[in-house]
Amino acid sequence: MYSIEAMFSAEIRSLIVQVISSWQVLTVTVVIILYFFLVSYVASVYHRRPRKAPLPKNKNKNKKQAEEQAEEPVLDESDELGLEESRPRR
Secondary structure, rough: HHHHHHHOOOOHHHHHHHOOOHHHHHHHHHHHHHHHHHHHHHHHHHHOOOOOOOOOOHHHHHHHHHHHHHHOOOOOOOOOOOOEEEEOOO
């Protein structure tokens, strides 16, 4: 069997160590790791169940008020003929 020392010379080993420990390689490695964390976070947020909106407490009361306002006609003062318009009051 061949030993590692026989396969690589000392110059090649030192060159590989210098390349791996250079700031460019370390920066790119850190950026790739941060990118994977970001992608996994976005994927986990995207696949969550949506939250249900809280229901109003007086649901029936609000519905009755809206119906009453819709039933009452509102007279438009600018209308010369006095025709009634059915629109909700504000």
